[in-house]
Amino acid sequence: MAFDFSFSEEVEQVRGVAKSICDKLAPQREKLIKDIHVHRKFPHALWDAAAEAGFLGCLISEKYGGNEMGMLPLAVAVEEMAVNGYGNAFFVVTNMDASCIAMNGSEAVKQKYLPKIASGACKMAFAVTEPDAGSNTFRITTYAKDVGDHFELKGQKTFITGVDESDAILVVARTKSLDEVKALGQPKTFGLSIFVVDSKSPGIELSLIPTHGIEGMNQFTIHFDQVKVPKENLVGELDMGTMALFTSLNPERILAAAAACGMTQFCLNRASRYANERVVFGGKPIGSYQALAHPLAESCIDLEAARLLLYKACWNYDSKKSPFDVGSSANYAKFFAAEMAIRAVDRAIETHGGYGFSEEYELVWLWTSARLLRTAPISREMILNYVSEHNLGLPRSY
Numbered sequence: 001m002a003f004d005f006s007f008s009e010e011v012e013q014v015r016g017v018a019k020s021i022c023d024k025l026a027p028q029r030e031k032l033i034k035d036i037h038v039h040r041k042f043p044h045a046l047w048d049a050a051a052e053a054g055f056l057g058c059l060i061s062e063k064y065g066g067n068e069m070g071m072l073p074l075a076v077a078v079e080e081m082a083v084n085g086y087g088n089a090f091f092v093v094t095n096m097d098a099s100c101i102a103m104n105g106s107e108a109v110k111q112k113y114l115p116k117i118a119s120g121a122c123k124m125a126f127a128v129t130e131p132d133a134g135s136n137t138f139r140i141t142t143y144a145k146d147v148g149d150h151f152e153l154k155g156q157k158t159f160i161t162g163v164d165e166s167d168a169i170l171v172v173a174r175t176k177s178l179d180e181v182k183a184l185g186q187p188k189t190f191g192l193s194i195f196v197v198d199s200k201s202p203g204i205e206l207s208l209i210p211t212h213g214i215e216g217m218n219q220f221t222i223h224f225d226q227v228k229v230p231k232e233n234l235v236g237e238l239d240m241g242t243m244a245l246f247t248s249l250n251p252e253r254i255l256a257a258a259a260a261c262g263m264t265q266f267c268l269n270r271a272s273r274y275a276n277e278r279v280v281f282g283g284k285p286i287g288s289y290q291a292l293a294h295p296l297a298e299s300c301i302d303l304e305a306a307r308l309l310l311y312k313a314c315w316n317y318d319s320k321k322s323p324f325d326v327g328s329s330a331n332y333a334k335f336f337a338a339e340m341a342i343r344a345v346d347r348a349i350e351t352h353g354g355y356g357f358s359e360e361y362e363l364v365w366l367w368t369s370a371r372l373l374r375t376a377p378i379s380r381e382m383i384l385n386y387v388s389e390h391n392l393g394l395p396r397s398y
């Protein structure tokens with residue numbers, strides 16, 4: 001048979017475990033949700049339960065304490081938690097970092113970090129964005145200088161999620177400046193390197209950026225002032241970090257799509273329930289009005305399409321398809337799922353009328369979360385640029 005759309009028993013079990021984690025949190029749900037959305041407190045109870053279930057070891061081999069289940073079960077776990085109203089960006093970020101270390105790290109760096117990540121003892125942030133570089137990663141100026149027995153990191157990263165809660169940060173830095181790269185006659189993709197940096201290292205300072213969009217976590221500008229990074233914390237080859245970078249960015253896009261699918265299902269569940277119960281005219285529930293029902297039906301069809309894109313991207317990743325195949329499918333999945341989630345939240349709020357804005361229904365908080373997915377982890381424009389250039393062969397405009 002060419003296609004089989006059924007999930008394996010293992011994947012179904014993972015979905016069941018993710019659901020039972022959410023069910024167990026039900027007695028404390030009201031406080032937990034408020035802590036996450038209003039007080040922006042990190043959901044330790046959710047993190048600990050996910051770690052205990054092995055969800056942080058899916059992309060890590062058994063040799064380093066993981067379970068090697070792969071991207072599909074992980075995406076299903078992320079999706080199921082979001083179906084139950086729990087966003088989990090830090091879980092996404094730590095897993096994307098784990099993927100990068102597992103695929104590119106030296107034996108020393110793998111031994112040092114992967115077992116701690118798999119057990120949940122090491123939360124990781126990811127830092128590429130800089131104030132003056134933004135979407136143009138090759139323009140970053142944070143510099144790691146080789147000073148003999150270690151590297152010295154200097155520069156600034158911005159919008160870094162959850163770094164205050166993190167134990168380590170995967171940092172993308174230049175080890176050759178753009179000028180040095182030019183002088184060597186190399187392309188601008190050359191001279192980037194990736195490091196694991198201990199979040200408590202002397203020389204690191206954080207400034208809070210009041211931001212919305214990611215549940216239970218804050219964003220910071222990180223200032224690195226001559227931060228000492230051990231030589232063994234280099235991930236992948238010196239100056240050749242560009243390809244390695246995508247082994248974390250693709251998983252991030254796939255897992256962002258999974259979160260968007262779960263968020264959409266959450267919205268549809270809430271909206272359908274409310275539309276069946278709410279009566280305002282003539283004894284019929286508002287769900288009988290096609291003006292409300294059809295947009296929800298469209299979101300239902302959207303969700304089926306988004307899930308197919310998502311699971312194909314997972315399959316490409318797990319089957320170790322080419323970077324082009326994994327990258328393309330991760331981009332398609334993230335793009336479609338983000339746009340879908342924005343529409344779904346809007347439609348669920350519309351279905352709830354004024355109650356859509358009440359905290360009780362938990363929808364209004366998802367407004368910024370869904371909208372953020374259009375802009376981050378990669379903006380819709382940069383995905384469309386990628387698709388235009390790499391999938392359609394069109395000339396680059398920038």
Ligand SMILES: Cc1cc2nc3c(=O)[nH]c(=O)nc-3n(C[C@H](O)[C@H](O)[C@H](O)COP(=O)(O)OP(=O)(O)OC[C@H]3O[C@@H](n4cnc5c(N)ncnc54)[C@H](O)[C@@H]3O)c2cc1C
Nearest residue numbers: 126127128129134135159160161213376377378379381398
């Ligand atoms: C809540 C939040 C959390 C974040 N967490 C992290 C994190 O943990 N780690 C991290 O490294 N970063 C993080 N980011 C940064 C995020 O990835 C960037 O904000 C995003 O990639 C866009 O970069 P920018 O904000 O600099 O926008 P810019 O690059 O300045 O772009 C501005 C606008 O111009 C468009 N644009 C730019 N260039 C082009 C082009 N060539 N063609 C068409 N349009 C273009 C963009 O799509 C965008 O709409 C986070 C951001 C937010 C808001």
